[in-house]
Amino acid sequence: MRNFSIQKPISFSGVGLHSGVNTNIILKPAEENTGIFFNRTDLGKIIPARWDHVVSTKFSTNLGLDDIEVKTVEHLLSALAGLHINNCEISIDNLEVPILDGSSKIFVDEISKSGLKEQINYQNILEIKKPVRFECDYGFAELLPNESVNEGLNIYLQSNFDGKYEDQDITIQNLNGNYIDSISKARTFGFYHEIEYLKSQNLIKGGSLDNAIVIKDCKPLNKDGLRYENELMRHKVLDVVGDLYLAGYPIIGQYKGFKTGHFITNNLLKELFKSEDNYLIHQIH
Ligand SMILES: [Zn+2]
Incomplete structure (x- = not known):
């Protein structure tokens, strides 16, 4: 299977399940070999979506770097995994990924509607x-x-x-x-x-x-x-x-x-x- 990103930016907004804060995220196309990463645009911090950046797992999976966090990443990452997308920037302007309907359906539907971008090399x-x-x-x-x-x-x-x-x-x-x-x-x-x-x-x-x-x-x-x-x-x-x-x-x-x-x-x-x-x-x- 080849590497996949998305065709064009896709926006989501909503409340975070645990924090209750309103957050806007934009999924953006990313080049090959960049992987999946969060960009906390309000604080100017890039946080790779990787197991060694998990800072807590109480009732949700939370990533962090230098005391800056992105909470409840698991449903969005599940959608990206299910769609085989392995290069994507997730720009986020607050603490927590919106919970939307509590599943990954809305992420999957919107990404599928907007389209995947097949890249040149094969996925590892x-x-x-x-x-x-x-x-x-x-x-x-x-x-x-x-x-x-x-x-x-x-x-x-x-x-x-x-x-x-x-x-x-x-x-x-x-x-x-x-x-x-x-x-x-x-x-x-x-x-x-x-x-x-x-x-x-x-x-x-x-x-x-x-x-x-x-x-x-x-x-x-x-x-x-x-x-x-x-x-x-x-x-x-x-x-x-x-x-x-x-x-x-x-x-x-x-x-x-x-x-x-x-x-x-x-x-x-x-x-x-x-x-x-x-x-x-x-x-x-
Ligand atoms: Zn869950």
């Missing part, structure tokens, strides 16, 4: 060669080489919602080409009884039933219900795709996780990059 991809694992007291995730029948990125997740919602698991084989229909519309979610706590932590100031599924007594409070029967699990896949894209490459391999989140996936990438024996960077022609 990262193929998993050795199993890598990160676990903490509540969950774990692994990156494993693909089995011979598999192609691309394959994701297997198991949940445990501790009685707050029906436990589910999900298997998405070869995410390539599958992302737009099966993943991009899945919205972020929260649990009704945790809302007060999150607010007390200065989080979800921009949250509402317009941009999140809220679960009470194991059911969504949103009047139109769910977009997929297992929308919560699909959103977890959406987050994994965005968080993994911080590797700086599309990944070929299997991701297996139990109760995964931004913290676990970011630490898994740190494990991955501890040894060059774990992976091979190459191109598929």
Whole structure:
């Protein structure tokens, strides 16, 4: 696959889920070998969208450099990963990427409408060669080489919602080409009884039933219900795709996780990059 950028600048505006601040972003075409990077135009700071610039992972993935941050990057990065865009400037004039409808659908729709730009050289991809694992007291995730029948990125997740919602698991084989229909519309979610706590932590100031599924007594409070029967699990896949894209490459391999989140996936990438024996960077022609 070749490198991809976008044809022309695309603007988005909206409230940030956690900060509640209004933010404007403009996706801009970028040259080959520039990768994906944020440009905090209000403060004049470039922050590469890479795992080693993650500064916190509490309820969202937040990048930073020299004490300047861009928060909640995962849904936008998930959209770019799903569309195979690997060179893009994201200019942003405030602290947090807009949450929009809580999924990556609006990013995907607008970028698709405006068009991708195929570039000259082939994309570098990262193929998993050795199993890598990160676990903490509540969950774990692994990156494993693909089995011979598999192609691309394959994701297997198991949940445990501790009685707050029906436990589910999900298997998405070869995410390539599958992302737009099966993943991009899945919205972020929260649990009704945790809302007060999150607010007390200065989080979800921009949250509402317009941009999140809220679960009470194991059911969504949103009047139109769910977009997929297992929308919560699909959103977890959406987050994994965005968080993994911080590797700086599309990944070929299997991701297996139990109760995964931004913290676990970011630490898994740190494990991955501890040894060059774990992976091979190459191109598929
Ligand atoms: Zn999310």
